[in-house]
Amino acid sequence: MKRRSFLGLMGAAGAGLAVPASARAGVKDFRGFLETPGVLFDGTRCIGCRKCELACNQVNNLPEPEVPFDNLEILDSRRRTDASTFTVVNKFETANGPVYRKNQCNHCLEPACASSCFVAAFRKNTDSAVDYDDSVCVGCRYCMIACPFEIPTYEYHKVLTPRVMKCTLCGPQMRAGELRLPGCVEICPVEAMIYGPRNELINLANRRFKQFPGRYVERIYGEHEMGGTSWMYISGTPFRQVGLREDLGTKSAPELTAGALAAVPVVVAVWPVLLGGIYAINKRKEKIAAQEQKQAVAAAVAKTKEEAEEKLATSLSKAEEAANRRVDNEVKKAVKEALAKKEEELKAADASKPDEEEGK
Amino acid sequence: MAYRKLVLGLSGCLFVLVCVLFLQADVMSMISSSGKDSGRADLIMIQAIGKQTTKQASAVQFFHDAHTEALAEQGKDCAACHIKDDRGVISYKYMRLEDPSASQLQDLYHDNCTACHAENAKARMANPGPQIGECRACHSEPRDYTQAWVSGGMDNMLHYIHWDSDLIPKDEGKETNCGQCHHEYDEETEELVYVQFEEEGCRSCHGASPKDPVKSNLAEAFHGQCVTCHLDNKEAEAERNGPLDCASCHGAPQRLEAQVRMAEKLEEMGGVLPRLPRNQPDAVLVAAKLPDLPEDATRPTLMYPVPFNHELHEHATDTCRDCHHETLKQSCTDCHTLKGSEQGGFISLERAMHAPDSKHSCVGCHNEMKQDPSCAGCHAAMPRGTEPPASSCAVCHVNPNILTQSPAERQVSYTDFTEMLIPAQVDGRQPASEPIEIPEDKEGRMALAHELIINLRQEPLLIAEEDIPDIVIIDVLANEYQPAELPHRKIVMSMMEGMQDNSLATAFHATPVTMCQGCHHNSPLSKEPPSCQTCHDERSQEGRLGRPGLLAAYHIQCMSCHAEMGLEEPAATDCYSCHKQIEN
16 A cells, blocks of 8 residues: 555544544543532441341332341341342451441442433432333343443333332432422431531531541542442442442442443444544545556557558558659650650651642 | 455444444443451562562462471471571571572572472472472462551550569669660660660561661561570570461451450459550650740640659550550650641641540540540430530640649639630730749659649539439330330439449549430530420421431430440330330
8 A cells, every 4th residue: 555545543532532532532531529428328327227228128119128127137138129129238247247238229429320211310419319211121130230320220020011120318208298308317316327418417417537546438429430429328338338339439320331322422423433434535546547558548549540550641642642753754754755756756747748748 | 346345344343443432431341349358467578579670470379377287297397497697686588688689589588498398298298389490489479468567556454464474584783674675876885785764665666668877677677686586485485485477466266355355464464464564654744845936925825734644544545555655755735836846747736635536635535435434325326526624625725724723722614625725915915924834844843733633623523313204104105115214213323334434434524414414415505405306396307307316316315325325125116115005
């Protein structure tokens, strides 16, 4: 390939790749809506009484559980949320005795479930709750795969109208004025959870770190995780030990996928254009070459023809010349002969003239 | 055709490039976590390559205790692998006193290790150890174990076992045996000598790397000193010889066991260790050293001196090093001056004494003491700020003039800490004479401190039993349970009992109702503090973020206190032990 055409191709490729890069730069360092409410869970306060599970069950009219809520032996096994349990408390054994942590939807500031849902069944509400609309849900369960906290669950037992189920932050009840606080927050006998503006919760947590040095891992889980969550945790034991993933990073799901999604045009649009372009360029080149060849042949033929014609013309003219010359010669010869004949006749006449003159 | 190949190749390259760009977004990358906790105290990495410039073989994971044990079974001891110097001190290093070059070191290990293993094989031992040619048996990639050892510190009890021991010979012409371990370098004679009552901790000379004239670093000094003596005792078939393995001193579980054993021994001895025979003072007057000031300079504001009960604190610490962190031969104020000096790491005297989170400072250590279960019930719930409360200054900083006052005059207001300052002159100039006379000489200061200490309160200030409400009824949850009956007097009495012998509580609980603050916090000191409802209401959390509502206030206070004090009954989640079910 020629250097020029190679550079041209690379330029085209560069222009194509520049699309996701610029799209990525478009995502600002978003820190979430500070004024919106959230919940702070203090792991050093939770006593594992399961009252929050009870309240959640009652507020959301969920079916009665197999194990009653005053049975604390269930804490010995690790549980996760399911379609009829929006929140669970798990017990974690540590060197300093058992530690409890409540698990439920963290209501991410930029939820992965919402960004993965192609029918927009999930929506982050202004009161921080991530709402779910079962009327548009197609049951693809991308949300379940997208959620890094493994929260959304599915009503597998329902054949016709299965829904994705998860904690609602009691958004519907609070909007309707039935509740002033999320059910679990309200019932907690030790106020292990506090509901309030997110920025004030962060300040409160930092104040506790300062007032009780050594009691906490001095970090707020959820302040930045996955771009920040409305539900946040502070703990006396490392977060990993109480089942919180510490490998999630601080970028939100949409931010993480924005680069990849912005690259889709590269594949879908730019790629065919690019390959098509390369094909077209090559095609055109071939065409031009063929054309040029044709032209050259034509030129050559024309030239030969011209030459032949010229030659013919020359030969013809020469032949004509020769013929003319021969005719001339013949004419001259005939004229000469005629003249000689005439002279002889004249001579003969001269001889007979006196006869004639005499005869005159 | 040639172009088609090129286009394919180019597309391939671009595809890979795009893939890399995708991956760069970190979507896929996850941090894997795997923890190894099979730590061994006796794991030594033999790494002659530390001196080599190129890697030749994997470092050898050597289990020291496994070898010590195996040798003991054959009737051999440390001398099988370690040699002694001309003073009879055993070398910390394998088969050598000093480190030779890397290649010589390599030969030293190869020759001696394999020679011993070959002998073992000849003697038809079950496990003779790797033989010549089995390179990878030693030079293997790291196995499942990690090196984990704790510092084998000499605490007071261990120290006592040594200086009280009859097995360690007495110093010449003395009743003590301190000179058997403690030594000093005499620059004139260039020898190690023992000077009685001038004993220092090992660390004051032997650091991580020895500084001239000190020859050995801390590890070498300890191992040379301790192991040599233990070995000598063993050879002399003494009654006890002390440990010769790694784990006994450096293994975390073994140390814990030893601590339990020693605690039992201390219990047998009546809970009090005899004082060290070093002629240390009983009492010390801690006062800032005034810098040399020009005549007309303003004298800096000073606190009254602190009469420090040295004897009491000796029993309360693990080692002298807890407070005397560098040396025993200087006073705190030599390095920690009012403004801080280079020698004292620019830590001012005020910080050195009051830093709340330092192990060496008074306040830091007292904060640690509050974690004792009998204290933690109240103190763990109290916010611990960066500074001690101003009202507590007077507990330590005592005006010596009180000695001339009658007991009635001595009543100080504990709320006004400014009284504890040595007043500067009104116009801010240096006064003609100091308001108090602090003796210059050591004995005089000691005597004054002693006198002040005697005048301190010896008995805790406790509220009279009849002033304590007996039963308090809490009926916040009366609609769900029967009202809870709080045995208020019983609780207070048991807490006062726990305080009885606690000198720290005696000193710092400045009034009879100070201890009531454990529950009745943030309210003025009074026999009749306001009820919990005054501050903790039943409204929604909004508007009082961070201040618990009444329900949570009760639960947090009661449950955290029970947890911190280690009370098993009632358990935090046993609702019914406080809340009796409503009878139908």
